Amino acid sequence: MPEFHTDCPRCGASHTTFDYVAQSARRHRAGMKTFVFETYNVCRACDRGTIFIMQNINSMLRGNNVDFPELNLALGKTMQVTKHISVRNQKAKKAPDDVPKKIANIYLEATESLTGNCYNAACAMFRTALDMTTQNMVSNNTAIDIPKDDNYTLNKRIKWLISNNFIPSELQDFLDNVRLDGNDAAHEGTATEAESLDLQDFVDTIFDRIYVQPAKLERAKQRRAERRKPKNKLPDSDK
Numbered sequence: 001m002p003e004f005h006t007d008c009p010r011c012g013a014s015h016t017t018f019d020y021v022a023q024s025a026r027r028h029r030a031g032m033k034t035f036v037f038e039t040y041n042v043c044r045a046c047d048r049g050t051i052f053i054m055q056n057i058n059s060m061l062r063g064n065n066v067d068f069p070e071l072n073l074a075l076g077k078t079m080q081v082t083k084h085i086s087v088r089n090q091k092a093k094k095a096p097d098d099v100p101k102k103i104a105n106i107y108l109e110a111t112e113s114l115t116g117n118c119y120n121a122a123c124a125m126f127r128t129a130l131d132m133t134t135q136n137m138v139s140n141n142t143a144i145d146i147p148k149d150d151n152y153t154l155n156k157r158i159k160w161l162i163s164n165n166f167i168p169s170e171l172q173d174f175l176d177n178v179r180l181d182g183n184d185a186a187h188e189g190t191a192t193e194a195e196s197l198d199l200q201d202f203v204d205t206i207f208d209r210i211y212v213q214p215a216k217l218e219r220a221k222q223r224r225a226e227r228r229k230p231k232n233k234l235p236d237s238d239k
């Protein structure tokens with residue numbers, strides 16, 4: 001049976017021996033001619049299995065038709081382990097398209113942490129997404145003239161934005177929950193799965209009110225203006 005050596009993500013043994021069991025090939029990226037292999041292997045130190053992504057480093061072997069059992073002991077010389085499949089590879093939820101890219105990336109980092117059971121990291125990132133949302137609002141809306149002192153912390157910024165009607169007051173409890181649980185996660189490390197899922201839900205509500213609904217209305221307004229544009233007059237010859 002083919003074998004190779006690498007670190008075991010299941011038991012932590014370094015450069016331990018794995019026995020190859022099975023593989024499937026897929027294109028490196030959609031449309032590309034090169035292939036990577038997802039291979040299932042069992043660690044000899046702990047008898048547990050891991051799916052490794054492997055890449056062909058032998059220029060003599062091309063395409064997806066690599067006979068792994070045939071490689072036997074040469075497997076380690078032919079294939080290079082690039083990473084392993086873990087819960088992080090579960091599909092993490094993305095922010096809606098109307099959320100600015102930088103903030104959407106932080107949201108994705110939070111939901112990826114959630115799928116990886118890293119609840120403190122997830123809650124801290126949800127709070128960061130909220131912090132960036134309010135900062136973004138202050139710097140992009142010329143009508144907002146917030147005093148420096150009120151802009152200094154997230155708590156003060158939220159209070160000012162709500163009392164000056166830039167954020168709907170019914171979001172207050174959602175904002176406070178994300179801010180406070182995010183703080184606890186970052187400073188005390190006590191976040192649980194339930195809290196992380198709550199924060200995701202609250203941030204979804206905040207994004208919906210601050211980004212999605214206004215963008216939806218704006219698009220409807222543009223479509224209406226487009227419909228009401230005077231139609232081009234037909235040339236005389238077509239009358």
Ligand SMILES: [Zn+2]
Binds near residue numbers: 010045
């Ligand atoms: Zn192991």
